[in-house]
Amino acid sequence: MVEKKKYLYGPVPSRRLGRSLGIDVVPFKVCTLDCVYCQLGGTTQKTLRRGDFVPVEAILAELRDKLAEGLEADFITIGGSGEPTLNSRLGELIDGIKKITNIPVAILTNGTLLCKQDVRADCAKADVVLPSLDAGDEQAFQRINRPHPGLSIEELISGLCAFRKEFTGRIWLEVFIIEGFNTDNEQIAKIKSAIGRIRPDKVQLNTAVRPTAEPGIKSLDAKKLQAIAEKLGENCEVIADFALPHQTRQVGDKAEALLSMLKRRPCSLSDICSALGMSRNEALKYIVFLQQHGGLDSERKGGITFFKAN
Numbered sequence: 001m002v003e004k005k006k007y008l009y010g011p012v013p014s015r016r017l018g019r020s021l022g023i024d025v026v027p028f029k030v031c032t033l034d035c036v037y038c039q040l041g042g043t044t045q046k047t048l049r050r051g052d053f054v055p056v057e058a059i060l061a062e063l064r065d066k067l068a069e070g071l072e073a074d075f076i077t078i079g080g081s082g083e084p085t086l087n088s089r090l091g092e093l094i095d096g097i098k099k100i101t102n103i104p105v106a107i108l109t110n111g112t113l114l115c116k117q118d119v120r121a122d123c124a125k126a127d128v129v130l131p132s133l134d135a136g137d138e139q140a141f142q143r144i145n146r147p148h149p150g151l152s153i154e155e156l157i158s159g160l161c162a163f164r165k166e167f168t169g170r171i172w173l174e175v176f177i178i179e180g181f182n183t184d185n186e187q188i189a190k191i192k193s194a195i196g197r198i199r200p201d202k203v204q205l206n207t208a209v210r211p212t213a214e215p216g217i218k219s220l221d222a223k224k225l226q227a228i229a230e231k232l233g234e235n236c237e238v239i240a241d242f243a244l245p246h247q248t249r250q251v252g253d254k255a256e257a258l259l260s261m262l263k264r265r266p267c268s269l270s271d272i273c274s275a276l277g278m279s280r281n282e283a284l285k286y287i288v289f290l291q292q293h294g295g296l297d298s299e300r301k302g303g304i305t306f307f308k309a310n
Contacts, residue, residue, distance in 0.1 A: 007059045008066055009080070009260045011073045012267070013274040015239045016130065016172065016204060017106055021066065021073040022264060024080030025087040026053050032083050032112040034146040035134070036214040037176055039266055040081060046148050048113070050088040060096045067101055075128070076101070079108030080264055086113070091122035098125075106130060112151050115159030120166055128170045131160060133198070135182060136190025144181050160198045173200035174239075177207050177228060179218035192232050203236035205229050210266045210306055211299045219302060255286050259295055259309055266299070266306035 007024050014020040027045075030053070034043035063076070076097055078084045084107060087093070094105055104127035111131030113119040123129050133156070135141040141153040164171060175191060177183060182191065195203055205228060207219040220228075222238060229236040257276055261267060267275070272283045287307060290296045298307050 006062065007054060008062045009264050010275060011071075012261055012265065013271050014075075014077070015206075016174075017077055017128075018074035019072065019275075020075050020077040020106070021071065021103075022080055023059060023063075023076065023078050023093075024054070024264065025059070025078055025084045025090065025093065026080065026082035028081040030082040030086060031110070032086070032148050032151060033110050034213070035110075035176075036144055036146065036181075036212065037178060037208050037217050038213040039210040040213070040264075042213050043082075047086065048148050048150050050086050050113075050119075052089055053087050056089050056093045056096060059093060060100065063097065064100060071101075071103075073103055075106045076103050077106045077108060078126075083110055083112070085109050085119045085123065090119075091125050094122070094125040104128065110145075111160050111163075112147065112156050113159070114163045115155050120159075120163050123163065124167045124169070126169060128172060129163070129167065130172045130174060130204075131163075132174045132176065133157070133160070133191065133194060134176045134178075136187050136192075136194055140182055140187055144176075144178065157194050157197060160200075164199050170202075171198075171200040172202040172204055173198060174204050174206055175232070177205055177220050177225060179220055183220070183224075183228070188228060188231050195232060195236075201235070203229075203232055205232075205236065205238045209302060209304075211301050211308070255289060258283075258286050259290060262296065262307055262309040266308040268304050268306055272307070 009022045011019040011021045029040055029044040031043045031046060032048055034046055097105055106128040107123055107126045108130050134144045135153055138153045205225050207225060208217045209219060225238045229238050258272060261275060269280060269283055273280060287296060295310060296307050297310055298305050
């Protein structure tokens with residue numbers, strides 16, 4: 001099966017961004033971190049060096065085609081299979097997107113390179129930046145995020161603080177909560193202190209609802225997450241499960257769209273139905289077809305089956 005779209009995927013259902021059209025701008029799992037909870041698996045190349053990984057012109061050509069097909073999306077989200085700020089042409093890409101559509105641009109980033117002025121300048125072109133902070137001290141940072149040796153938790157926090165001073169758009173800070181890693185009172189207090197320095201517009205608590213890079217990563221239930229959210233302050237919210245109104249969406253080649261989406265993130269049957277406008281029976285038909293042709297694996301997490309591309 002030949003994919004028509006090499007760099008774009010979705011729109012996919014996002015608990016934070018609604019219907020999100022994703023753009024992949026780095027090769028698979030090229031990242032500055034190797035987080036234990038990553039839904040994509042372990043990092044294959046851990047680096048701090050930015051590079052020209054993908055052709056901006058080809059991405060924009062795909063986006064023009066998608067817009068011509070009648071794209072409906074709440075955000076165009078730069079993220080995908082690794083750390084997007086490692087792409088040295090990130091700012092150029094955002095400029096190009098804004099010339100051809102008014103759909104707002106979001107960046108999903110771990111925030112580790114915001115200590116660099118050129119990265120801050122590129123990210124400042126976006127409408128919303130969604131960085132991460134999962135630890136309040138170096139020990140937890142090393143245990144949860146397993147960073148490149150050239151990174152420290154203070155450098156991450158300082159970079160986020162510098163970006164806040166320069167960026168006039170919205171910062172939605174994600175904190176990924178893992179039972180036994182960053183749930184004790186001392187760690188929560190340190191994270192709260194860092195949040196006070198960073199001053200994001202929102203703090204969004206997440207937990208492991210999908211298969212993770214390392215086994216044994218435990219999620220928290222809604223009640224525990226809400227209790228932590230209250231400790232972190234009034235602008236902190238628990239990210240709710242995404243729910244899309246029942247509508248019929250037209251998708252060209254749905255099997256291709258499904259495979260493209262599952263290469264970037266594991267999805268449940270409900271996720272697939274929401275993203276591609278399919279009934280459960282129709283979605284199952286494509287899932288079975290791709291499984292029979294060796295294209296999909298499945299894994300259960302929290303009593304839910306998630307499908308992912310091989």
